[in-house]
Amino acid sequence: MSWMSWTLPTAIFFIAIAFMLAGMTVWQLVLPTKERKGFLPISTTRGDRLFIGLLTSAFIHLGFLGATDMDILVASGVSILWMLILMRWG
Known part of the structure; x- marks a missing residue:
């Protein structure tokens, strides 16, 4: 049996x-x-x-891992910026 x-x-993430x-x-x-409409179409x-932000942040990380050789911290920075924008104006 293999344990994670x-x-x-990983601990910090969770x-x-x-x-x-x-x-x-x-x-x-x-x-x-209250529900509101920002730049999202709903x-x-x-x-x-x-x-939505957590889900898209996961895809941002997967995209960075699959398409670039950049450090994962760059993807984390982009994800944090995306979450801030989404929570404020989404």
């Missing part, structure tokens, strides 16, 4: 997602969200934009 090797970057979900839960309880809530 947990590395520090801890960051857990903190994002906890923060979004508290934010929703304190200030309930009306979304904060949770919708977070889900």
